[in-house]
Amino acid sequence: MSGKRDEIMDVAERMIRTHGYNGFSFREIAAEVGVKSASVHYHFATKADLAAAVARRFRERFEAELAERSTADSNPLSDWRDLFRGALADDGLMCLCGILAVGGNDLPLEVAQEARQFMLDGIDAISNLDGFSAEDGARIMAQLEGAMLLARSLGDPTVFDKATRHLV
Amino acid sequence: MSGKRDEIMDVAERMIRTHGYNGFSFREIAAEVGVKSASVHYHFATKADLAAAVARRFRERFEAELAERSTADSNPLSDWRDLFRGALADDGLMCLCGILAVGGNDLPLEVAQEARQFMLDGIDAISNLDGFSAEDGARIMAQLEGAMLLARSLGDPTVFDKATRHLV
DNA sequence: GTCTATAATTTGATAGAC
């Protein structure tokens, strides 16, 4: 039913993950979707609403993909690593919540909170794996996000592999 | 002699580390320094020039502080950790080059390259420590940057400690 | 749901007086 709404979110997600929160506009999104910016405002009242919706969807999708990927005999840490690496491999996109986390200090509250929740969920999930502590959760989430940051900065996805190989 | 120029760079650095590259303007800087935006343009022709100068200074200062801190019997990794942690403790500021690294895809080339150089220098320096490999360099830089990102997102500097305690 | 039109603001940057 809401095909256009999803399409807007798709374009917004890619733009945020490429240029950051301050690096996209309603007009650019509208142009790419094939409508006018007023129509984007029909679907999302404000820029913060759109960004928060995109972040929430990203978080839920990540969780779902993780559940789908994990089987009885899979290495959980390997699943985490693969999921992060997947986004990077596609087209050098950074983790959406990592981007939002860094821009945190001037983001609308609702957007920053979605990014924050993503990090909290990740730490929590890893902490609850067999043989892992809360500190392990923070350490590994930091390693994965940092590896993305480094790979993106250097424009070389294999840096992610080097920086996370010890995890598996 | 160039007191104003340094003052402009100080304000710009804090603004970039708080709001990112797209989150500050010449007018805001001018207001805080106590001049008009045209005067800022006198010292730095373009926004990219200013950001690149700030990033270069940050990189050189980091290098100098590292050298100053390292003594014969100090643990090098501990120095690295302390330096990153120091910036965070002050007022929740993120590593300037980490911020720029994340916003990389649409930054002016000269700015992105300064951030890139910071990461390369860091990886290289750690790699050259006794008993460390190139992969260790990437792993530890990723860990430090990721720990800052995580601590900033959660608004809790102690997250940095948890995520990097294993390094020392 | 999408459009045209526009308001109100902010932005990076420049010209020229002093």
Next chain:
DNA sequence: GTCTATCAAATTATAGAC
């Protein structure tokens, strides 16, 4: 070196017709 004044462009957002 700093100022006033200004430009051209872009931004988020809204009003109202269709």
